[in-house]
Amino acid sequence: MALEVPWLFLEGLDRCGKTSQCRRLVSYLEGQGQSAELWRFPDRSTSVGKMISSYLLNTSQLDDRTIHLLFSANCWEKRSLMETKLKSGTTLIVDRYYYSGVAFSSAKGLDFEWCKAPEMGLLAPDLVVFLDISLEKAAERGGYGGERYEQLEFQRKVAQNYKVLHDASWKVVDACQHIEDVEKQLREIVLESVMSCQNGKPLSNLWS
Ligand code: FDM
Numbered sequence: 649m650a651l652e653v654p655w656l657f658l659e660g661l662d663r664c665g666k667t668s669q670c671r672r673l674v675s676y677l678e679g680q681g682q683s684a685e686l687w688r689f690p691d692r693s694t695s696v697g698k699m700i701s702s703y704l705l706n707t708s709q710l711d712d713r714t715i716h717l718l719f720s721a722n723c724w725e726k727r728s729l730m731e732t733k734l735k736s737g738t739t740l741i742v743d744r745y746y747y748s749g750v751a752f753s754s755a756k757g758l759d760f761e762w763c764k765a766p767e768m769g770l771l772a773p774d775l776v777v778f779l780d781i782s783l784e785k786a787a788e789r790g791g792y793g794g795e796r797y798e799q800l801e802f803q804r805k806v807a808q809n810y811k812v813l814h815d816a817s818w819k820v821v822d823a824c825q826h827i828e829d830v831e832k833q834l835r836e837i838v839l840e841s842v843m844s845c846q847n848g849k850p851l852s853n854l855w856s
Contacts, residue, residue, distance in 0.1 A: 654841035654849075655734055657742035659751075659810065660779035661803050662795075663786040664823045665830060669779065670743045672831050673838060677739055682842075685733065688743040689723060696722045704795045713762075716753040720766040723749070730771055734851060746770055746854065747813055752797060755805035760812070764855055772854045775841050777834065778814065779823035783807060 658666045670686050677684035692701040700718050702708040710718070723746055733740060746767040753763045783803055792798035797806070814820075821833050 654774040654838065654845045655740040655742070656775035656777060656838065656841060657745040657747075657773050658777050658779060659744060659747050660823060661781055661783065661786050661807055661810075662792065662798055663789040664779040664781040665789075665827065666743050666779055668827070669830055669834055670741045673741050673834055676831075676835055677741075677838070682739055683737055684739040684741060686741050686743065687726070687730075689726075689745050689748065690719060691722055691726060694722065694725055696725060704797070706796055712753065712756045712758055716749065716758060716763060717766055719749045719753070720746070723767065723770050727770060731851065734771070742773070745773070747776065747810070750813060751806050751809040754809050755802060760809075768853070768855045770854045772852045774845060774849065775837070776818045777837060778810065778818050778820045779830070780820050781823040785824050 658670055660666050667688070670688075674684045674686045690700045690704075691697045696718055699708070699710075700715070700722060703710050703715050703718075730740065749767060750760060750763040754760050783800060786803065787800055792800065792803075797803070819837050821830055821837070823830055825833075
């Protein structure tokens with residue numbers, strides 16, 4: 649089945665501005681007459697998502713592998729809806745997806761390949777955009793501390809893991825720029841992606 653809309657996800661450290669930029673991108677696409685939706689992982693509205701949320705808020709404790717598998721299950725429980733939306737022509741702008749799973753879980757010392765395994769078969773996006781911000785700049789923005797992973801040393805390990813995961817297909821945007829400049833660059837990237845999907849592109853699975 650041909651896919652005529654691009655979908656992409658934004659990755660980055662906490663406080664890199666992903667969520668605001670995802671919102672802006674969806675409004676922009678809607679303004680262009682494109683059906684678009686903002687998705688976010690973890691999706692805290694499901695029962696799995698509620699367990700994740702309580703772990704992130706430090707109100708429950710879970711083994712490192714268990715929480716990794718819950719993040720993965722959270723992606724899996726949305727997979728068929730994701731496929732339906734894409735096939736019906738809705739562009740999805742996704743705030744974090746499986747790369748976060750690998751980057752954050754392996755920052756606790758879990759093996760990369762082990763972390764990737766449960767994500768095999770999830771839908772692969774047309775594009776991954778990485779919002780690149782220095783640790784210091786990110787920490788300056790809102791201050792860490794609210795949730796479990798918002799600690800400078802932990803984020804430093806996550807940043808190193810993103811470097812390992814990074815491949816040539818990723819688009820990297822400097823998130824230290826002014827918010828409007830980041831937005832402009834993201835729009836250009838999305839328009840480029842729309843052009844490259846114009847003749848339809850099949851949906852593919854991850855790590856295949
Ligand atoms: N996170 C997010 C993970 O550890 N694994 C995952 O698979 C995903 C999707 O959850 F610190 C982490 C990353 C972040 C935390 O994310 C909550 P938001 O974007 O702050 O809600």
